[in-house]
Structures are given as C-alpha cells and as structure tokens.
Amino acid sequence: MFFALTDDQRDFGAAVRDFLAGxxxxxxxxxxxxxxxxxxxxxxxxxxxxxxxxxxxxxPEEYDGLGLGLVxxxxxxxxxxxxxxxxxxxxxxxxxxxxxxxxxKSQQQQWLPKLAAGEVVGxxxxxxxxxxxxxxxxxxxxxxxxxxxxxxxLRLLRADEVSTRRxxxxxxxxxxxxxxxxxxxxxxxxxxxVEVHAQLAARAAVLIAxxxxxxxxxxxxxxxxxxxERKQFGVxxxxxxxxxxxxxDLHVGVTMAEHAVLYAAHAxxxxxxxxxxxxxxAALAVAVAKSKASDAAQLVTGAMIQYHGGIGYxxxxxxxxxxxxxxRLAGTAGTAAEHRExxxxxxxx
Amino acid sequence: MDLTYxxxxxxxxxxxxxxxxxxxxxxxTKPGFxxxxxxxxxxxxxRDWERDKALAGFAGIQWPTEYGGRGGTPGMKAIYDExxxxxxxxxxxxxxxxxxxxxTVMAIGTDAQRKEIIGPLLRNEVIWCQGFSEPGAGSDLAxxxxxxxxxxxxxxxxxxxxxxxVWTTNAVHGDKIFTMVRTxxxxxxxxxxxxLLIDMHQPGVEARPLKQMSGASEFGEVFFTDARxxxxxxxxxxxxxxxxxxxxxxxxxxxxxxSQYTEFRRQYDEIVxxxxxxxxxxxxxxxxxxARVLAELECLRYHAMxxxxxxxxxxxxxxxASMTKLQWSxxxxxxxxVFDDVLGPDATLREPVPGxxxxxMHAQAMWSRSVTIWGGSSQVQRTIVAERVxxxxx
Numbered sequence: 001m002f003f004a005l006t007d008d009q010r011d012f013g014a015a016v017r018d019f020l021a022g023x024x025x026x027x028x029x030x031x032x033x034x035x036x037x038x039x040x041x042x043x044x045x046x047x048x049x050x051x052x053x054x055x056x057x058x059x060p061e062e063y064d065g066l067g068l069g070l071v072x073x074x075x076x077x078x079x080x081x082x083x084x085x086x087x088x089x090x091x092x093x094x095x096x097x098x099x100x101x102x103x104x105k106s107q108q109q110q111w112l113p114k115l116a117a118g119e120v121v122g123x124x125x126x127x128x129x130x131x132x133x134x135x136x137x138x139x140x141x142x143x144x145x146x147x148x149x150x151x152x153x154l155r156l157l158r159a160d161e162v163s164t165r166r167x168x169x170x171x172x173x174x175x176x177x178x179x180x181x182x183x184x185x186x187x188x189x190x191x192x193x194v195e196v197h198a199q200l201a202a203r204a205a206v207l208i209a210x211x212x213x214x215x216x217x218x219x220x221x222x223x224x225x226x227x228x229e230r231k232q233f234g235v236x237x238x239x240x241x242x243x244x245x246x247x248x249d250l251h252v253g254v255t256m257a258e259h260a261v262l263y264a265a266h267a268x269x270x271x272x273x274x275x276x277x278x279x280x281x282a283a284l285a286v287a288v289a290k291s292k293a294s295d296a297a298q299l300v301t302g303a304m305i306q307y308h309g310g311i312g313y314x315x316x317x318x319x320x321x322x323x324x325x326x327x328r329l330a331g332t333a334g335t336a337a338e339h340r341e342x343x344x345x346x347x348x349x
Numbered sequence: 350m351d352l353t354y355x356x357x358x359x360x361x362x363x364x365x366x367x368x369x370x371x372x373x374x375x376x377x378t379k380p381g382f383x384x385x386x387x388x389x390x391x392x393x394x395x396r397d398w399e400r401d402k403a404l405a406g407f408a409g410i411q412w413p414t415e416y417g418g419r420g421g422t423p424g425m426k427a428i429y430d431e432x433x434x435x436x437x438x439x440x441x442x443x444x445x446x447x448x449x450x451x452x453t454v455m456a457i458g459t460d461a462q463r464k465e466i467i468g469p470l471l472r473n474e475v476i477w478c479q480g481f482s483e484p485g486a487g488s489d490l491a492x493x494x495x496x497x498x499x500x501x502x503x504x505x506x507x508x509x510x511x512x513x514x515v516w517t518t519n520a521v522h523g524d525k526i527f528t529m530v531r532t533x534x535x536x537x538x539x540x541x542x543x544x545l546l547i548d549m550h551q552p553g554v555e556a557r558p559l560k561q562m563s564g565a566s567e568f569g570e571v572f573f574t575d576a577r578x579x580x581x582x583x584x585x586x587x588x589x590x591x592x593x594x595x596x597x598x599x600x601x602x603x604x605x606x607x608s609q610y611t612e613f614r615r616q617y618d619e620i621v622x623x624x625x626x627x628x629x630x631x632x633x634x635x636x637x638x639x640a641r642v643l644a645e646l647e648c649l650r651y652h653a654m655x656x657x658x659x660x661x662x663x664x665x666x667x668x669x670a671s672m673t674k675l676q677w678s679x680x681x682x683x684x685x686x687v688f689d690d691v692l693g694p695d696a697t698l699r700e701p702v703p704g705x706x707x708x709x710m711h712a713q714a715m716w717s718r719s720v721t722i723w724g725g726s727s728q729v730q731r732t733i734v735a736e737r738v739x740x741x742x743x
Contacts, residue, residue, distance in 0.1 A: 003352060347640070
C-alpha cells in the first residue's frame, strides 16, 4: 500500500512552487489582475511552463514529453492553484490530452511536441456546439490550436479558423472567451468517441479540482499564519476557540479533498480499458474529487476573507484572488451539485 | 501510488476469509440478531467465538509471536478489520484490552505483566474494562478524583481505592479494570495519578449497567468502595499514570478507517434500500444529501489508505489521529441524520410499511449520537487539530 506522492513527485511540485515564489509571486499575479484588457499570459511564466516540463508531463516520450500520469499533472495543477497563477497551462495540457487520446498518428506527430514545449498554446472546449459556439473557454483568445466538442465528436481548429469574443470575468487570474467557427471547419480527431469525451471531461475535472485544493490549502495556510499574529483584545485572534474550531474543520476538509484528488488522478491513470473507457469506479472517484474540492475551496476562501477581518475585504489584499478563482473553478467542469447527482446515479440508481 | 496489498497479505485474507466462512453461523449475520439476544447470552456467545478465533491464529494480528500474536504486517491488520466487517463477524468483547491495554503492556509492562496479561486477554479468559471517565471528569480527564491510599510498605503494599468511574464498556462483564487513580494525596491535575490494574471480582467493586438513550446498555458505572489492589499491579511507574494513559490512548491510531468505511458503506446501501422501499430514492434533495455523505465516506477510505501508508513507512501519525476521529465520527453521524431525512414523516416509526422493520437501523442512528462524544469529543479533537496540527496559539 502506498497512498502518497513519491519523492520525485514531491520534488516536481516543489520546483513549481519555488519558481512561482521566486519569479511569479502574488504581486506578479496582481499585475495580471489589474490589467484586465491584457492577454493574461505573462512571458516569464509561459516560458517556464515550456522549459521546465510543466506542459510536457502527460505527453508520451515519443513526442518529446515526459510520459507521466495524471498523478504528476495534479501535482503541478495544485501548485498553480496555490500560486493563483494565470496562463493557459490547463488548456494546453488538455488539448494535448485530446490529441493523445483521439488524434491520428500524424496529428500527434504534428502537435504533441509543440504543445509539450509551449511553442503552441492550446485550448479545450467540451461544452458548446457548432451552432451556438463554445462559451467561456480558458485562454481561447490566445490559443493557436483549439479542440472543440461537436455533434460528431472532437474537432481540431487553428486560431485563424475561429473567432473569439472576450468575456468579462471577475476572476482576473484567467482570460475567458467565447469561440465560434469563422473561416474554416478544421479537421476531426478520428478517435473522438463518446468514451473519449467522457475521459477528457473526467481529466479536466480532476485537474480543476487539483487547482481548487491547491488554492484552498494555500488560503488556509495564509489565514492560519495571519491569525497567529493578528491581535485583538490583547491576544492573537487565532487563540479564540470559535476560530480554532472552524479552522480545524477546514483543515480536515482540505485534507480530505487532497486525498480525493490524488485518488481520482490515480484511478484515471490505472483505470480499466487502457485509459480511454471511464469505468464506474473511476467515474465515482472523479465526482467525489470535484464535488469535495469545489466545496472545500469555496468554504476556505470565504473563511480567508472572514478570518482576516476588514483587511480581507480590501482590493489590496490577495484574499479575493483565491476567493474569485475558487468561485469560477467550482462552477467549471461540473458544479458540486452536478457531481453529487452523478454520485447518486452511481450509488442509488 | 500503489493501492494493492502484497501477495502474502492477500494469502492471509484468503485464509481468514475461509475460516470466517466456516465458523460464523448464517443466523448470526441476520440484521437484528445480536440485538434480539439477552445481553449476557450475546456476551458469552461472542466471548467463546472470539476465543476460538484466537486459538485458530486470527487474533493479535500485528503483535509479536512471543506474545501469542501473529507477527503480521499493518496491511494484514487492515485486511483483518475489513474482513471481519464483510463477514458480519461478532463484535469483540475485549475491545479495550485488545486495542489499548495489550500494546501498552508490551511497550512498558514488566515481564511478569506481559506473561500474566497478554495470553489470557487474547483467549478472553480475562475481560478488561477501562476506568478513565468519572462523573466529574469527562473531557477534563485530569480532574479525576478516584483515590488510592497506600496501606503497607514496599512490594507488599496495597492501595485502598474509593471513587466512581463511568462510561465503562462491558462493566458488568468485566474481570479486571485498568483504572486511573489519584495515588498521591493532595496532587492535582496530571500529577500523582497511577494506572492500577484492579480485580473487579471483589466486594469493594460494584458494576452497574447504564441504560443509554437507545435503551441498550453498552456502558456501565463502576463503584469502588475500599477496593484493594496490590501496588505491584501498576502499569508504568507509580504516580506516572498520565504518561501511561497518553501512551495507551496513542494506540487508537492505525488503519481501522478501512473497516469503518466498509461498515458505513454497507449502512449507506441499507439506507438507500429503505429510500427505495418508501419510493423516495428519486427525491433530488435526498439524493444530494446521500451523495454528500457518500463523498465523505469515500474520503474516509482514502484517508485510511493514507494512514496505513504512514504506518507502513514507520512515520509517527501524532496528533493527526484527531483528524481521523473527526472524519469518521462526524460522517457516521451525518449518515444517520440523512436516514431520518429519508424517513421524513415516518422518522420515528419502527415499521413505516408492513415488513420493513427498522429497529436495528434506529439503534444505529441513536448510537451515532455517542460517537462524537466518546474517545475525545469532536470539540476536544478540533482544539487538538487547531493547536497541535495547525499551530494556532493556546
């Protein structure tokens, strides 16, 4: 029995964390948040994602990737969540996953090495249709290559084949756009079956859940640190039992959400059907992970504001970065309630 | 990540499963069977069955063979716990002795104590009770006032014990009780307490059943009136009982979460079956509530795998055990809260529709109110997590 990260996996996470702490801290995030008309794609960060293998984790070695699994990918996603980091990491990784799972040999040869190296920005849109477009796609405006779901399966589109319309979002740590077909129809991914669609949705949900728990853990750590120092009535506010007991419950909740994300990632890495068919056990694990992570992250980031007191409600404080990101991601790739209905369907019928 | 057990461990599972299949009458596995028996009969049946199981080598799974244990791995213990639940095996009658006393005796007992205590305990020749809580000392255990006064000198001395213990599991069936007694006159709080091993079959010890809100009597009260115990019958140093108690309680940790998951998950399925029988299984609000509990149960299972990993890696779990207690006890209680929601207007009825007898399930629901109190209340656990794990100031 080994339910934990290996030293190598931990080191990978630490490298991401160290990079963000040194080169892209919350002040750098603030610059992105306070420039809502900018592309939200800082060059230093994007370059690091390509050079340090963050985009290559899931790409097979034959296409210049690292050939790792979702367990490693969720390590990266957690750290990006902890750093409230902007950038099209997830869209690029998931576009590559779509091509890996459903693309032809030549599509894989053409795109996977470029996506792994960060030479191409990717986006994945599973929600939407050819007629109505694909709404609120992360970094669609910056993407060179988009994978969209349509009535026939999955379709590969280049930037010049679509038009995008920027959407205003109160989460300034990302950029969202609606995608519609413009000049061209792209090319189908031949393996874009219903099963692969479900597999991609599951993988997207796990990576988003990982971002949520990473942010939740960081929000809790920062709040604990603040409440150990902040004094009212002559004592640290963290010494009050009302705060302690709430923080203890939040800690348990975040810890359980971390377990759930790790388990779901492992379930998808090892699931029956060679990684394309989503078996019921893995489907349940994903629904547990996403619902639990969504709830935990919203609770903790709300508590982050509350337990900082007035300062937590200001624009100057970083609490709102965590809170707003959690709100957005909690609603993405299935809400907690939607995932609970999935759990009900699987365990009640 | 590797969520499998070793080949040796799986062989052990097969062997145990075979023995359990051959030795548990089908009648025993029916819902409500044990509750239908008079408590003494239930106790004796379980005591004898458990002894046979020990003689067959399925007890003390992780204990060293020199103490009659099996010398198994933490994984085997997890498998053992899980298989016992899956087989609907009878509940142990010596839980306090097996979980707490024996490992403490192995760690700090004298050679004589190891010899005298562990073997008879494994064979259920001696049923052990735990004498910790008192009417005036619950969460604040160090406020205990049961007194032991020394009578005589040296090794021949006795302690004469007076006081009262409460919430004592198996009180009326107990043979001996490991008891926290204030042996230094005038001492306060954690100081001056000793862990005395008192014979319950003597005129100075009276055990009474305590009827609980469920109507059952799993717990009892124990009264000491000039009870006598030899000074040699002390576990750990005299006056150092607090340290002994903390060591003893640390053995509650481990991988029991796996078997709790198995048990609670089965109860979840039973509650779902009731919802179906009442035509309420498609109610969206109930489905959401059930799914919420199911998610927490799954998290309990993952946490159990995490804890087992830590144990196998030889890491000290420390105060994180409080987190395990919170997760299982609060989730278990939530599960039975949802049962009431499922029943709705029929929440208190034993038989809401003819043929659907819910007595055993109502008993579980009542029991769920106790689990967030005993073994350190949820409030005590939250304080421990906040101070010892998160480092918030005292």
